[in-house]
Amino acid sequence: MANNIIANISVPGILAVAAVLLLIKRVYWELTVGANRRRLIKENGCKPVKKYAHKGVLGKLFGYDTMKQSFQAAKQGRLHEMSRLRNFDQQTTIQIRNLNRDFILTIEPENVKAVLSTKFNDFGLGGLRVKTMGPVFGTGIFTSDGKSWEHSRAMIRPNFTRQQVGDLSIYEDHVQHLLTHIPKNGQTVNLQDLFFKLTMDSATEFLFGKSTNMLKKGQEHPDGDRFSDAFTYVTECMAMDFRTAQLNRLLSDPKRKDDSEFIRKFATDIIDDAIANRKDIEKGAGEKQNYIFLYELLKVTNDPYTLRSELLNVLLAGRDTTASLLSHTFHQLARRPDVWAKLQAEVDELGGQTPSYEAMKSMKYVKWVINESLRLWPVVPGNNRISVRDTVLPVGGGPDGKSPMFVPKGTPVGYSVWSMHRRKDFFGEDALEFKPERWETLRPGWEYLPFNGGPRICIGQNFALTEASYVMIRLLQNFRRIEPRDDKPWSEFQTLTLAVGNGVHVGLYQE
Numbered sequence: 001m002a003n004n005i006i007a008n009i010s011v012p013g014i015l016a017v018a019a020v021l022l023l024i025k026r027v028y029w030e031l032t033v034g035a036n037r038r039r040l041i042k043e044n045g046c047k048p049v050k051k052y053a054h055k056g057v058l059g060k061l062f063g064y065d066t067m068k069q070s071f072q073a074a075k076q077g078r079l080h081e082m083s084r085l086r087n088f089d090q091q092t093t094i095q096i097r098n099l100n101r102d103f104i105l106t107i108e109p110e111n112v113k114a115v116l117s118t119k120f121n122d123f124g125l126g127g128l129r130v131k132t133m134g135p136v137f138g139t140g141i142f143t144s145d146g147k148s149w150e151h152s153r154a155m156i157r158p159n160f161t162r163q164q165v166g167d168l169s170i171y172e173d174h175v176q177h178l179l180t181h182i183p184k185n186g187q188t189v190n191l192q193d194l195f196f197k198l199t200m201d202s203a204t205e206f207l208f209g210k211s212t213n214m215l216k217k218g219q220e221h222p223d224g225d226r227f228s229d230a231f232t233y234v235t236e237c238m239a240m241d242f243r244t245a246q247l248n249r250l251l252s253d254p255k256r257k258d259d260s261e262f263i264r265k266f267a268t269d270i271i272d273d274a275i276a277n278r279k280d281i282e283k284g285a286g287e288k289q290n291y292i293f294l295y296e297l298l299k300v301t302n303d304p305y306t307l308r309s310e311l312l313n314v315l316l317a318g319r320d321t322t323a324s325l326l327s328h329t330f331h332q333l334a335r336r337p338d339v340w341a342k343l344q345a346e347v348d349e350l351g352g353q354t355p356s357y358e359a360m361k362s363m364k365y366v367k368w369v370i371n372e373s374l375r376l377w378p379v380v381p382g383n384n385r386i387s388v389r390d391t392v393l394p395v396g397g398g399p400d401g402k403s404p405m406f407v408p409k410g411t412p413v414g415y416s417v418w419s420m421h422r423r424k425d426f427f428g429e430d431a432l433e434f435k436p437e438r439w440e441t442l443r444p445g446w447e448y449l450p451f452n453g454g455p456r457i458c459i460g461q462n463f464a465l466t467e468a469s470y471v472m473i474r475l476l477q478n479f480r481r482i483e484p485r486d487d488k489p490w491s492e493f494q495t496l497t498l499a500v501g502n503g504v505h506v507g508l509y510q511e
């Protein structure tokens with residue numbers, strides 16, 4: 001019977017039924033979602049956002065022209081500057097095509113504030129971050145949203161109190177090891193390499209209670225270098241995933257697979273060991289020992305996957321970031337003897353003593369130099385969120401970009417911290433110059449955002465600033481002079497964070 005009916009329906013009949021169904025679906029959509037959108041647009045006075053003028057059919061369909069340009073610029077280590085000039089020369093918010101999607105890109109502080117804070121619940125991380133980072137870093141604070149993120153944040157937050165972060169003796173140990181790797185006679189050294197080792201050593205000690213000890217001569221962890229290199233390679237691959245929406249994953253990459261496995265195993269072995277020795281750890285809790293993040297987490301959970309995910313997420317946040325901040329700063333200091341001399345004068349006021357936490361926090365010029373370094377070379381130079389419902393951003397619409405803008409559900413909204421930090425209307429005509437003195441009067445709001453803002457603001461901000469200031473001060477106490485040892489201009493080395501493309505090759509002198 002059923003077969004007879006199907007056999008009797010003609011192709012035009014099937015097409016007619018399909019057309020009617022599609023029409024019903026469309027009418028339903030117009031009456032529900034469409035009506036709601038028109039209401040939002042009208043009530044908020046939204047105007048259309050300016051669209052990037054893509055070239056050629058492939059450009060218009062898939063953003064092929066801008067993607068090609070971005071790849072070329074990334075190869076030359078100038079992606080962020082190229083994007084600033086291309087996207088924000090004429091406007092501060094723009095819609096651009098990328099593969100099959102339209103992205104909104106903005107450098108309007110009001111929009112960034114809405115995305116990260118006032119309309120926090122209208123935006124999420126999006127699936128790409130989870131797909132890209134999840135396989136190695138698991139489900140942790142960086143890779144989760146909603147309740148799962150709230151849980152991670154609540155678990156991690158207590159580990160960053162002033163008491164834990166302010167114990168400078170931990171940093172001093174690592175500085176002493178760092179100093180053994182820096183020639184005293186001006187022989188060339190790549191400080192960036194050393195900073196990456198230093199922050200990996202200090203972060204693994206703080207997080208796992210077992211340092212990679214790459215700088216501790218004679219006591220290096222046998223897998224320390226391998227772990228560190230694997231970490232760098234895998235995060236470099238992840239940056240490529242973000243740029244290509246994971247199209248690069250179509251190519252086989254056995255090194256990435258091995259390195260990912262190595263990272264997971266390195267962390268798992270330490271965690272399994274800590275779980276097995278839990279009783280001893282608890283017994284030793286009363287004794288004076290360095291603060292260890294893993295041991296604190298063990299009080300809340302003993303699930304190996306949760307522990308590994310949270311630890312690797314925080315390691316990701318804490319290692320490259322502080323090393324990159326130090327690298328950008330010393331790259332600049334080597335080229336600015338005037339700034340070096342002013343820093344030296346302030347550091348000399350310590351009379352050669354290692355600084356206390358309070359003394360360090362009152363060193364104004366140190367703070368200005370770090371602020372300025374993070375302004376011009378923000379370690380997280382760009383970021384994005386995806387709208388999880390239809391919403392409105394306060395500016396970016398209309399020909400002058402000053403009207404509110406409608407953002408449909410599922411739209412990626414990217415914000416370029418790099419470009420926002422270089423806006424002349426906020427930072428002055430000399431915005432592109434490295435000028436720590438501007439911080440004497442500068443009190444920026446959402447236009448200065450090295451550590452993000454809103455509920456997902458960086459948890460480790462104070463940790464990072466404390467470690468970076470301490471290392472900087474101690475290096476200035478040990479060396480009177482610094483010289484650049486390459487004449488290459490600054491360029492990018494982009495993993496999940498931004499470091500210096502050519503490294504920081506300098507000579508340091510004690511006299």
Ligand code: HEM
Binds near residue numbers: 383455456459464
């Ligand atoms: C100069 C150094 C640092 C900079 C510039 C920096 C910047 C940032 C930024 C921009 C975010 C937001 C990422 C996003 O939401 O997409 C972030 C988040 C985070 N940072 Fe940092 N960070 C630094 C150092 C650190 C350190 C040393 C730690 C820990 C040891 C840390 C821990 C975290 C954590 C756990 C988050 C996730 C917060 C959340 O999603 O709730 N950061 N950081």
